[in-house]
Amino acid sequence: MNTESLWYIFINASLINNFVLAYFLGICPFLGVSGKIETASKMGGAVTFVMFISSMCAYGIHALLVAIDAPFLQLISYIVVIASTVQLVEMFIRKMSPALFRALGIFLPLITTNCAILGLALFQTNKGYGFIESFVYALGAGAGFTLALILIAGLREQLDFADVPGVVKGTTLTLLIAGILSLSFMGFSGLGS
Amino acid sequence: MSNLVQDKKDTDFFSSLKESPSTNEFIKGLWRDNPVFVQVLGMCPVLAVSNTAENALAMGLATAFVLLMSNLLVSSLRNFIPKQVRIASYILIIATFVTITDYAIQAISVELHKSLGAFISLIVVNCLILSRAESFASKNNIGRSMLDALGMGVGFIFALFCLGAVREVLGNGTIFGFSLFPEAFQEWIVMILPAGGFFTLAAWLLIFNIIQKKGSKT
Numbered sequence: 001m002n003t004e005s006l007w008y009i010f011i012n013a014s015l016i017n018n019f020v021l022a023y024f025l026g027i028c029p030f031l032g033v034s035g036k037i038e039t040a041s042k043m044g045g046a047v048t049f050v051m052f053i054s055s056m057c058a059y060g061i062h063a064l065l066v067a068i069d070a071p072f073l074q075l076i077s078y079i080v081v082i083a084s085t086v087q088l089v090e091m092f093i094r095k096m097s098p099a100l101f102r103a104l105g106i107f108l109p110l111i112t113t114n115c116a117i118l119g120l121a122l123f124q125t126n127k128g129y130g131f132i133e134s135f136v137y138a139l140g141a142g143a144g145f146t147l148a149l150i151l152i153a154g155l156r157e158q159l160d161f162a163d164v165p166g167v168v169k170g171t172t173l174t175l176l177i178a179g180i181l182s183l184s185f186m187g188f189s190g191l192g193s
Numbered sequence: 194m195s196n197l198v199q200d201k202k203d204t205d206f207f208s209s210l211k212e213s214p215s216t217n218e219f220i221k222g223l224w225r226d227n228p229v230f231v232q233v234l235g236m237c238p239v240l241a242v243s244n245t246a247e248n249a250l251a252m253g254l255a256t257a258f259v260l261l262m263s264n265l266l267v268s269s270l271r272n273f274i275p276k277q278v279r280i281a282s283y284i285l286i287i288a289t290f291v292t293i294t295d296y297a298i299q300a301i302s303v304e305l306h307k308s309l310g311a312f313i314s315l316i317v318v319n320c321l322i323l324s325r326a327e328s329f330a331s332k333n334n335i336g337r338s339m340l341d342a343l344g345m346g347v348g349f350i351f352a353l354f355c356l357g358a359v360r361e362v363l364g365n366g367t368i369f370g371f372s373l374f375p376e377a378f379q380e381w382i383v384m385i386l387p388a389g390g391f392f393t394l395a396a397w398l399l400i401f402n403i404i405q406k407k408g409s410k411t
Contacts, residue, residue, distance in 0.1 A: 025241075028237075072292055083280075167399060167402040171233050172395050178391045179388045182387045182391055186388070
């Protein structure tokens with residue numbers, strides 16, 4: 001179907017076209033949960049897991065929808081799968097680790113409306129990836145998301161001690177850092193070719 | 194825009210509403226509770242498709258349409274949807290309208306559909322729409338919900354246009370495709386790149402913060 005190597009797909013999804021810094025997907029948790037490195041990395045883990053499952057399901061659904069010739073159901077069925085996966089993860093985490101469940105709080109159910117996950121499902125369909133390729137693509141996207149989240153959390157932890165003017169504090173400052181981070185991620189763009 | 198709504202309100206559908214609070218529902222989305230600049234909701238499309246003014250406007254219109262229709266439906270079904278499954282039902286309603294919008298845009302202009310790409314489908318997960326459905330439309334009657342959606346929609350279009358126009362003028366030297374500067378103008382390439390989106394939004398937020406701070410002092 002396409003000749004991209006698996007390694008290239010991974011690097012492409014995680015660094016060159018980082019979901020957060022190049023595609024602007026998943027900005028809400030990126031701005032919301034990036035206050036501390038610890039929560040950021042746990043959030044990254046949860047999102048990666050949901051991405052992983054929903055990407056696999058999306059592959060199956062796409063095959064099914066092609067078989068019955070109903071492409072207009074794509075969006076609706078993807079979002080239903082994502083919502084139920086998130087519900088599953090939520091129950092799983094509550095059973096296995098109540099401490100982590102409390103730490104993530106409201107942001108756990110909000111993973112449903114994380115555009116990065118739906119975006120991943122749509123992109124892999126558009127690119128025509130097979131099963132193994134989708135698998136690697138989801139891993140790369142998850143890794144890229146976690147990396148961006150941890151990087152920005154680290155920067156914000158340091159900035160807590162800096163003396164910034166009142167009007168810049170909060171979202172504005174985070175966006176400025178994100179812009180600079182996005183500039184530096186552009187340095188990866190030569191990697192693939 | 195506001196005149197148009199007021200005319201409509203006086204004649205038919207909105208006539209039952211009281212004058213001041215309902216105008217308030219509309220106005221609040223434009224400035225005081227502007228979805229982008231104040232609530233910082235629905236950031237993904239705002240940053241991703243605002244590289245030209247035209248894309249920004251199209252995206253704003255599509256989002257506003259979905260917002261309006263889903264608010265209408267959520268508000269009219271608010272007494273029938275059980276509380277436990279409300280979020281799932283809202284998402285299904287939104288996904289339906291997004292699919293309609295997606296196909297409509299594809300029918301109107303294939304070119305535009307291509308340049309907006311997957312971001313039309315991603316309107317489904319725009320937090321703005323879900324938050325309006327949950328926090329407003331599910332508690333208020335149809336007329337008020339429509340006004341709220343209109344206000345928020347126009348506010349969203351306004352914010353997207355602000356970003357798109359700045360990025361296109363600085364990054365490409367054009368506005369809606371028309372050249373604005375003499376040949377010698379050096380484009381700021383960074384403005385069209387992803388980083389430019391972050392910087393432009395940060396600059397607008399900064400301006401907004403300063404204005405609001407001044408307002409609260411006086």
